[in-house]
Amino acid sequence: MTRAISLHDVSKSYTRGTRVVDRLTLDIAPGEFLVLLGPSGCGKSTVLRMIAGLEDIDEGDLLLDGEFANDLPPSGRDIAMVFQNFALYPSMTSRDNIGFPLRIETPGADPRPRVDATARMLGIEELLDRFPAQLSGGERQRVAMGRAIARHPSAFLMDEPLSNLDAKLRNHLRAEISALTRELGVTTVYVTHDQAEAMSLGDRVAVLRGGVLQQVGSPREVYALPRNVFVAAFIGTPRINLLQGLVRAPLDGAMTISLGKQYLRLPEPLSLDHQLLRVQQGREVIVGLRSEAVRIAKPSAARPGEMPLTGLVEHVEFQGHENLVHFNTGSRPAVVPDLEAPRPAARPARRRRRDGGPGVLDRLRQRADALRAGPVVVLDEPLDDAPVTPPDGRLPGDLIVRTTPDLQLRHGMHVPLLVDLAHLFVFDQHGERISPAPARLPDLEE
Ligand SMILES: Nc1ncnc2c1ncn2[C@@H]1O[C@H](COP(=O)(O)OP(=O)(O)O)[C@@H](O)[C@H]1O
Numbered sequence: 001m002t003r004a005i006s007l008h009d010v011s012k013s014y015t016r017g018t019r020v021v022d023r024l025t026l027d028i029a030p031g032e033f034l035v036l037l038g039p040s041g042c043g044k045s046t047v048l049r050m051i052a053g054l055e056d057i058d059e060g061d062l063l064l065d066g067e068f069a070n071d072l073p074p075s076g077r078d079i080a081m082v083f084q085n086f087a088l089y090p091s092m093t094s095r096d097n098i099g100f101p102l103r104i105e106t107p108g109a110d111p112r113p114r115v116d117a118t119a120r121m122l123g124i125e126e127l128l129d130r131f132p133a134q135l136s137g138g139e140r141q142r143v144a145m146g147r148a149i150a151r152h153p154s155a156f157l158m159d160e161p162l163s164n165l166d167a168k169l170r171n172h173l174r175a176e177i178s179a180l181t182r183e184l185g186v187t188t189v190y191v192t193h194d195q196a197e198a199m200s201l202g203d204r205v206a207v208l209r210g211g212v213l214q215q216v217g218s219p220r221e222v223y224a225l226p227r228n229v230f231v232a233a234f235i236g237t238p239r240i241n242l243l244q245g246l247v248r249a250p251l252d253g254a255m256t257i258s259l260g261k262q263y264l265r266l267p268e269p270l271s272l273d274h275q276l277l278r279v280q281q282g283r284e285v286i287v288g289l290r291s292e293a294v295r296i297a298k299p300s301a302a303r304p305g306e307m308p309l310t311g312l313v314e315h316v317e318f319q320g321h322e323n324l325v326h327f328n329t330g331s332r333p334a335v336v337p338d339l340e341a342p343r344p345a346a347r348p349a350r351r352r353r354r355d356g357g358p359g360v361l362d363r364l365r366q367r368a369d370a371l372r373a374g375p376v377v378v379l380d381e382p383l384d385d386a387p388v389t390p391p392d393g394r395l396p397g398d399l400i401v402r403t404t405p406d407l408q409l410r411h412g413m414h415v416p417l418l419v420d421l422a423h424l425f426v427f428d429q430h431g432e433r434i435s436p437a438p439a440r441l442p443d444l445e446e
């Protein structure tokens with residue numbers, strides 16, 4: 001049996017006045033693999049613990065198979081949880097660790113057949129007589145999974161089960177978890193802060209920020225049609241390029257989006273999405289360009305819908321199979337608060353006020369803090385006292401483009417770029433997506 005899990009307007013505060021989960025509504029279908037994704041501290045574990053019954057729900061309803069379950073004790077929920085820190089009993093062998101919940105649930109019954117079947121499924125038969133201290137991290141996590149699986153629960157809750165493992169093992173176990181849960185067909189809610197993990201595992205991904213659900217959809221959908229700038233920036237590597245732009249829509253001329261010193265002309269005839277941008281005339285917007293939207297090529301090589309820009313090479317990041325080239329195009333990057341792991345092209349500390357007062361970065365941080373619960377983006381407005389060009393003439397990279405590793409690019413080169421405007425994202429000043437149009441449905445074909 002597998003279960004439907006529904007949260008309706010669920011909120012939770014640990015201290016009065018600060019909701020760590022804020023009116024969360026989520027319907028998880030029986031057998032579905034749903035990933036809760038978000039930066040550390042956004043409330044993912046709290047959601048999981050409320051579903052498990054380990055944490056009280058302040059407001060809203062939890063339904064298990066349509067039945068009100070807020071007050072159901074954890075033992076009555078038939079849900080198994082797997083934690084990040086393995087949580088095995090150190091004094092028990094793997095066999096006893098896996099069999100323990102079975103013995104509690106049905107005292108007197110022999111847990112052996114189920115333990116053995118589970119161990120076979122996970123390929124850990126030879127580990128059954130070892131103690132946790134005699135196991136590697138990956139083996140311990142397999143045993144912990146075994147303990148959850150052996151119970152034949154009607155749902156799994158997994159809280160960052162792979163984050164304590166090294167990258168290679170993580171990828172390996174990720175594939176195993178995916179295969180296993182699909183084979184078992186048991187509803188799974190999987191928590192992670194790792195977007196790549198979320199994208200590769202989930203039937204659907206629910207993106208949380210500051211306790212507030214930002215978007216829920218298939219991995220393809222949240223990547224291709226992010227509802228706002230936070231989702232766009234949180235999902236995808238390398239991180240989407242976010243530049244401040246200004247829409248110009250003269251009645252008698254071509255529509256453009258200026259990006260600081262350069263501009264993009266929107267190709268004519270205007271697409272439906274681009275026509276909608278007309279109402280933004282004169283407004284600041286945020287332009288989002290994923291790395292696949294930009295390539296290095298001369299204007300003469302432009303395909304329909306591609307428009308030229310010029311970039312100054314700031315830095316080349318060698319990645320083996322490809323290079324990431326950091327260009328300066330003379331535009332200003334938009335800053336999205338709350339994202340973990342800032343992109344490598346960190347905003348330089350050089351923009352410090354000469355009088356020693358708070359620098360632009362400090363002020364941006366303050367503004368970011370102030371806006372935490374509000375809009376998802378902070379426009380990096382030009383500040384009169386901030387020098388546009390630092391003394392050494394270097395500007396920060398504002399656009400990252402993927403290239404093949406054989407392309408020889410050096411710092412200081414001017415390089416022609418083509419931007420495919422069919423892949424252009426435009427967000428308003430609050431970070432909400434305005435192009436492609438918010439009502440746009442994802443393409444159904446694979
Ligand atoms: N038991 C607790 N008491 C007080 N604050 C808590 C408790 N557990 C979590 N928090 C706070 O609630 C917020 C969300 O935490 P958590 O759900 O653990 O986030 P995540 O799992 O996404 O990292 C954080 O700010 C955290 O500090």
Ligand SMILES: [Mg+2]
Pocket residue numbers: 044045046159
């Ligand atoms: Mg957590």
